[in-house]
Amino acid sequence: MPAVANIRDFFELLKKSNLLSKQQLMSAREAVRDFTEARGLAKWLLKRDLVTPWQAMQLLSGHHRLFLGKYKLLDVIGQGGMGAVLKAEQSSIKRMVALKVMAKELVRDEKAVSRFLREIQSAASLNHPHIVAAIDADCIGDRYFLVMDYVEGRDLKAWLKKYGPLPVSWSCEVIRQVALGLQHAHELGLVHRDIKPSNIMVTVNPQTGEPHAKIMDFGLSKLVSETKVDGHSTQTGTIMGSPDYIAPEQARSAKEADIRADLFSLGCTLFQLLTGQLPFPGGTIMEKLMARATHVPPSVSSQRADVPLAVSEIVSRLLRLNPNERIQTPAELAARLGSLDMNKPAEATDATTEAAAENLDGVEPDNTLNMFLDHLSAQASDPPSSTSLPTASRSSSASAWLASGIAAACVLVLLIILALMSTGTGRKENSDEDAAQSTKPEPVKKATNVPKKSR
CATH class of the missing domain: 1.10.510.10 (Transferase(Phosphotransferase) domain 1)
Incomplete structure (x- = not known):
């Protein structure tokens, strides 16, 4: 059973997420009357490619914070001891990127943060077709993350x-x-x-x-x-x-x-x-x-x-x-x-x-x-x-x-x-x-x- 079953509660989370444009949100509001539960509206959004499956599950689980700064989070594509890697979109230019969000224990003190930033600078100096490019690094709240080229493959x-x-x-x-x-x-x-x-x-x-x-x-x-x-x-x-x-x-x-x-x-x-x-x-x-x-x-x-x-x-x-x-x-x-x-x-x-x-x-x-x-x-x-x-x-x-x-x-x-x-x-x-x-x-x-x- 999802954490959010009530369709009205789900719609409020959708509004807070800022995933949709005003026009898209108006269409979603009109669609609310056609469903009795949150999953129905979630499926409606998925069918129209307005949200990703991962975003839909996050909303159904009661989570609406789906942006990390200027990056719209689309999916989790990896998880490990160093943190998580997420597929994201740089909204301003519609560019697909991968965000490596560092685990808190790796950047818990000032010295570790300084080392992290130095290492990112080194990685950013690499520009080669056979190296995944580091694009940017940032900190939102207490979460440090590296922005990389998104590469499909195995x-x-x-x-x-x-x-x-x-x-x-x-x-x-x-x-x-x-x-x-x-x-x-x-x-x-x-x-x-x-x-x-x-x-x-x-x-x-x-x-x-x-x-x-x-x-x-x-x-x-x-x-x-x-x-x-x-x-x-x-x-x-x-x-x-x-x-x-x-x-x-x-x-x-x-x-x-x-x-x-x-x-x-x-x-x-x-x-x-x-x-x-x-x-x-x-x-x-x-x-x-x-x-x-x-x-x-x-x-x-x-x-x-x-x-x-x-x-x-x-x-x-x-x-x-x-x-x-x-x-x-x-x-x-x-x-x-x-x-x-x-x-x-x-x-x-x-x-x-x-x-x-x-x-x-x-x-x-x-x-x-x-x-x-x-x-x-x-x-x-x-x-x-x-x-x-x-x-x-x-x-x-x-x-x-x-x-x-x-x-x-x-x-x-x-x-x-x-x-x-x-x-x-x-x-x-x-x-x-x-x-x-x-x-x-x-x-x-x-x-x-x-x-x-x-x-």
């Missing part, structure tokens, strides 16, 4: 959930575009610190299937690491980032992380796009971080037969624990990915040919990409998600680190291990050939769950 986490392992050339093109965006940030002295699938939005041309990737949440990761969370103050040495994707040197000290930490995270992301698996498995945060010292990820080509060895070698380079042994800049990564000939298998060394051949026995030519592109046209009938903050897990990493209850001694030991790993004195770095022969999960099967095109 983040890579959603793409993985829908399709599983993704086509090789498609995945490499997405990562190439992300690398171009990271290079732009690198040239301005900025590091993202939280590259992961849920922070990469992808839209697709329905005719060609070509992806267009944009990086989200530039400038906000550092805010979480330096701000009080759940009533606790962060401490020196607190590990910040997403444990499935974080570079070892960043886990040791976020301040010491440079662009190569973002490249490590991008390598973890590409590994997952191609295999559907994480390179460093584990249940708890500690297990995931310890896996970097004890687990050598198998080569991607040993897990999936249609991955060229050149791609597999790029992934292995990105996942080097010593940052000096990785690909050094996003520009270098973009150039390597851009030079790949996806239609021509890369030349293999003798050591890797035998390992890869084991996975090719009886394998049919992989038509994953063609299937994927053929059926992307069906996406038009699916309601797309938008620039969003994924639920719960998206930005609760800082809270998770504090809430995990890791003893101080254990943290100290872990940080020592991470320091050894990132300086190259930890576990032996295996080559792509060595990784192909290491203990590994079952090879990835060709994606067969891509929806088939209706005929």
Whole structure:
């Protein structure tokens, strides 16, 4: 039963909301006589596109404050530990935007507010086709918010959930575009610190299937690491980032992380796009971080037969624990990915040919990409998600680190291990050939769950 059932009460809330023009409000007043309850009028408004479904539910729930300054709130498109993301319209110019309203605990004191504003200024300095643009930042009452471009599409986490392992050339093109965006940030002295699938939005041309990737949440990761969370103050040495994707040197000290930490995270992301698996498995945060010292990820080509060895070698380079042994800049990564000939298998060394051949026995030519592109046209009938903050897990990493209850001694030991790993004195770095022969999960099967095109 809605909080507001009486149609007269509903109409009064509608008036207070300022959602309708005077003429539209007059039409709604005349329609009141045709209904006996609030839901009837709400449906009438929806049918005429005078309100959105979310606005209607807010009114039926007794809420009428549906503006944040000059922005008309249209829908909630994400919720997480950092706050909420709302689709909104800048009323004066009818421009669609996304508002990231920061959680109060992240901006509860003057120092945190100053940090937030500095970070927003940094984000606003970024102007690149593969970065979601920050347009404005403001404060209404005690609510600080960031205004961003509104981007329809799905983040890579959603793409993985829908399709599983993704086509090789498609995945490499997405990562190439992300690398171009990271290079732009690198040239301005900025590091993202939280590259992961849920922070990469992808839209697709329905005719060609070509992806267009944009990086989200530039400038906000550092805010979480330096701000009080759940009533606790962060401490020196607190590990910040997403444990499935974080570079070892960043886990040791976020301040010491440079662009190569973002490249490590991008390598973890590409590994997952191609295999559907994480390179460093584990249940708890500690297990995931310890896996970097004890687990050598198998080569991607040993897990999936249609991955060229050149791609597999790029992934292995990105996942080097010593940052000096990785690909050094996003520009270098973009150039390597851009030079790949996806239609021509890369030349293999003798050591890797035998390992890869084991996975090719009886394998049919992989038509994953063609299937994927053929059926992307069906996406038009699916309601797309938008620039969003994924639920719960998206930005609760800082809270998770504090809430995990890791003893101080254990943290100290872990940080020592991470320091050894990132300086190259930890576990032996295996080559792509060595990784192909290491203990590994079952090879990835060709994606067969891509929806088939209706005929």
